[in-house]
Amino acid sequence: MHAVSRGMKTAIIEGDVIGGTCVNRGCVPSKALLAASGRVREMRNAEHLRSLGIQLDPSAVSFDRQGIADHATNLASTIRGNLERSLIGLGVEILTGAAKIEDNHTVSYGAPGTVTGGRVTAKNIIIATGSTPFVPPGIEVDHKTVFTSDAGLKLDWVPEWVAIIGSGYIGLEFSDVYTALGSDVTFIEAMPNIMPGFDKEIAKMAERILITPRNIDYVTNVLATKVTPGIPGEKPVTIELTDFKTKEVVDTMEVDAVLVATGRSPYTAGLNVESIGVELQRGFIPVNEKMQVLDKDGKVVEGMWCIGDANGKMMLAHAASAQGISAIENMHGNEHVLNHLSVPAACFTHPEVSFVGLTEEQARAKGEEEGFEVAVRKTSFKANSKALAEKEGEGMAKLIYNPKTNEILGMWIMGLHAADLIHEASNAISTGATLDDLKFTVHAHPTLSEVIESLLRGSDGH
Ligand SMILES: Cc1cc2nc3c(=O)[nH]c(=O)nc-3n(C[C@H](O)[C@H](O)[C@H](O)COP(=O)(O)OP(=O)(O)OC[C@H]3O[C@@H](n4cnc5c(N)ncnc54)[C@H](O)[C@@H]3O)c2cc1C
Numbered sequence: 001m002h003a004v005s006r007g008m009k010t011a012i013i014e015g016d017v018i019g020g021t022c023v024n025r026g027c028v029p030s031k032a033l034l035a036a037s038g039r040v041r042e043m044r045n046a047e048h049l050r051s052l053g054i055q056l057d058p059s060a061v062s063f064d065r066q067g068i069a070d071h072a073t074n075l076a077s078t079i080r081g082n083l084e085r086s087l088i089g090l091g092v093e094i095l096t097g098a099a100k101i102e103d104n105h106t107v108s109y110g111a112p113g114t115v116t117g118g119r120v121t122a123k124n125i126i127i128a129t130g131s132t133p134f135v136p137p138g139i140e141v142d143h144k145t146v147f148t149s150d151a152g153l154k155l156d157w158v159p160e161w162v163a164i165i166g167s168g169y170i171g172l173e174f175s176d177v178y179t180a181l182g183s184d185v186t187f188i189e190a191m192p193n194i195m196p197g198f199d200k201e202i203a204k205m206a207e208r209i210l211i212t213p214r215n216i217d218y219v220t221n222v223l224a225t226k227v228t229p230g231i232p233g234e235k236p237v238t239i240e241l242t243d244f245k246t247k248e249v250v251d252t253m254e255v256d257a258v259l260v261a262t263g264r265s266p267y268t269a270g271l272n273v274e275s276i277g278v279e280l281q282r283g284f285i286p287v288n289e290k291m292q293v294l295d296k297d298g299k300v301v302e303g304m305w306c307i308g309d310a311n312g313k314m315m316l317a318h319a320a321s322a323q324g325i326s327a328i329e330n331m332h333g334n335e336h337v338l339n340h341l342s343v344p345a346a347c348f349t350h351p352e353v354s355f356v357g358l359t360e361e362q363a364r365a366k367g368e369e370e371g372f373e374v375a376v377r378k379t380s381f382k383a384n385s386k387a388l389a390e391k392e393g394e395g396m397a398k399l400i401y402n403p404k405t406n407e408i409l410g411m412w413i414m415g416l417h418a419a420d421l422i423h424e425a426s427n428a429i430s431t432g433a434t435l436d437d438l439k440f441t442v443h444a445h446p447t448l449s450e451v452i453e454s455l456l457r458g459s460d461g462h
């Protein structure tokens, strides 16, 4: 769409359905499941409702599993249809088939292994082939009792006990869905702590809010080295657990189902990038900061660009789009470099966790290396009138900054609508605004955004 807006003749080659992972097997259906299951959780929380003066018998709240699953499927197909119609309306040509690079200005496409579809030449070619679920060796996926997010999003059943391998974004969001619908969850995490990618303090709070009060337990420092599928209601799934450090088998578990959420692999096999002198790096396509593809000697391959999950810089949908816009600007002659530290991210649990920039640990390490001080301000949702009106005072926001320059290095938020609240910080980092620029900005009262106001002003005493 951005290429069209810049006056370029544009075609997309798609081997499956328009919209990719995000629309069909990612952001969109997962948020539909989270929305529906979140309502179930809310309506079964009698104590919370009572505190608002509402009486509802939690056992009277039921849900239709297929209805929730249909909501996710229908949403994906609506958004896919809208997207396809917009592209066609803008004059983008949609070519169907698996693409194979012939040279830096030619791509052939068709059924895999053939070139019956055709061949197109272009001044610029963007590789945006994305990623697929990574399944560690030893794990047998039957898509029924042992599955990745692809099958999990279909919500074919709600198992009584689900083990989730990996406590990253997918693991956490699915744990939110499953526990709301009545499942027990066990996390199996290779790292010493669960949610290892989070700021440590936020991970601690997330554990207190999202894990401890729910039917969730976890084991850390272990790898699931062998997983054998079962038969629903008849035979359990078996999991062999191996100590991460000693590599010794330490335990076996039997559960009803296993969700494998151990990251994603770039989808670049068969693209034939060798034809343009590129060497894949763990499957990813190397690019420079302008998103230009680099060959095995680190030189720019003229006319070739790569964006999104396939370059591995930041596996998020909006990062992929932003990189695409950046690539088009560069093609158009407007030099542009996306500041990835300004790209926000969010985990859409109830409540949400969001962040932009660095964790406190990363900022302190950077400060030590580069010789600057790091300061931290924190505030709680408990002091926010809107959050209290909703009886949703659990949560915190944390600002990490350089006290000499007042540059914002990172922000982390856990609490109601954290995913929407983070943009004030990401816009500030993106435009280079400092705390001095922002400390007298005004936020409507009573709104959740006053949580950010108190961080920016340091008005909570810090
Ligand atoms: C369960 C889940 C939830 C997620 N939730 C979020 C979220 O809430 N927010 C967020 O920002 N991100 C989320 N993500 C991540 C997000 O989906 C990805 O970062 C994003 O889709 C990457 O976009 P992309 O364009 O690089 O690749 P993809 O979306 O993977 O698209 C690649 C496309 O290329 C096609 N393709 C691949 N190879 C070829 C070939 N050789 N020829 C022709 N076509 C080909 C594929 O069929 C696919 O349609 C989620 C991911 C998952 C799995």
Ligand SMILES: NC(=O)c1ccc[n+]([C@@H]2O[C@H](COP(=O)([O-])OP(=O)(O)OC[C@H]3O[C@@H](n4cnc5c(N)ncnc54)[C@H](O)[C@@H]3O)[C@@H](O)[C@H]2O)c1
Pocket (backbone or CB within 6 Å): 136, 165, 166, 167, 168, 169, 170, 171, 173, 188, 189, 190, 191, 195, 196, 197, 222, 223, 224, 261, 262, 263, 264, 314, 315, 316, 345, 346, 347, 348
């Ligand atoms: N809300 C969102 O933005 C959102 C939601 C879902 C997915 N995503 C994207 O999708 C991608 C994939 O998500 P994900 O949760 O699968 O990956 P992730 O990288 O976020 O988390 C994977 C987790 O699995 C652990 N792990 C890896 N191998 C293991 C093993 N053998 N045994 C036990 N633990 C193991 C890792 O230590 C890590 O904690 C992410 O890059 C994320 O950016 C984003």
